[in-house]
Amino acid sequence: MLVLLPPSEGKTRPRRGRPLDLDRLSFPELTPTRHTALDALTAVSATPQAVEHLKVGASLADEVAANVDLKSAPTATAAQVYSGVLYSALDLPGLDTAARRRANRWLVTISALYGAVRPTDRIAAYRLSMGVSLPGVGPMASLWRPVLDPVLTAAAGRGPIVDCRSSTYVAAWTPHGAAAHAWITVTVPGATHMAKHTRGLVARHLCEHGSTPRTPKAVAAALADGPFDVDLTEPARAGRPWTLSVTAR
Numbered sequence: 001m002l003v004l005l006p007p008s009e010g011k012t013r014p015r016r017g018r019p020l021d022l023d024r025l026s027f028p029e030l031t032p033t034r035h036t037a038l039d040a041l042t043a044v045s046a047t048p049q050a051v052e053h054l055k056v057g058a059s060l061a062d063e064v065a066a067n068v069d070l071k072s073a074p075t076a077t078a079a080q081v082y083s084g085v086l087y088s089a090l091d092l093p094g095l096d097t098a099a100r101r102r103a104n105r106w107l108v109t110i111s112a113l114y115g116a117v118r119p120t121d122r123i124a125a126y127r128l129s130m131g132v133s134l135p136g137v138g139p140m141a142s143l144w145r146p147v148l149d150p151v152l153t154a155a156a157g158r159g160p161i162v163d164c165r166s167s168t169y170v171a172a173w174t175p176h177g178a179a180a181h182a183w184i185t186v187t188v189p190g191a192t193h194m195a196k197h198t199r200g201l202v203a204r205h206l207c208e209h210g211s212t213p214r215t216p217k218a219v220a221a222a223l224a225d226g227p228f229d230v231d232l233t234e235p236a237r238a239g240r241p242w243t244l245s246v247t248a249r
Contacts, residue, residue: 001159001212002161005090005165006086006109008086019073020073029150041128042068054129055129081123100207104118130168140172153179159214162184163175184232220232229249
């Protein structure tokens, strides 16, 4: 099973730790593209137009300026760096040993800078969204799409893909072929904040459940065993995802 997560906009910046080393991250096939993204990001972040290029407000200028030093920045695990609403609900540090092992196998965060990382990968905090177009590189989703496809298709295998990403990050990889047969998008009625929180609870519950669901219906059943109301809808046509509407009780 593969559980796809978006990164959090809010990140905990490590104060100490070994410097960023792209060669040590999961999915080594992505390393050349990671270097391309990192070079482009550090270059644009040093320009006077950096906040405009990165589509952020002036209040985040300090975070943008910190991108300049990413190549030597201290790192922590992705589980520690990503710290927004979804990740607070996921609460990886609070998982027991067995659930943590499942999380380390199943959870993959899609990143505009790193492409895809697992919870144990050591990364530096950064400011970059998948919706950004970097000078000399172009749209980040277009940069990542061709290289993420074979990597994530292989990582998914024959198991279900539980997709908790926002549409911005879905643009970087859409399951297709055999992988699309068990692709499930998790939708949450209501406000964006609550949607992020509920998706974090969904990912946590799947890791804690103790079984490995093999089909979209098994995923829905596993969640229905927990504190959720679920409604699973089959794809309207081949190649489209199952839709799993989830409400936390």
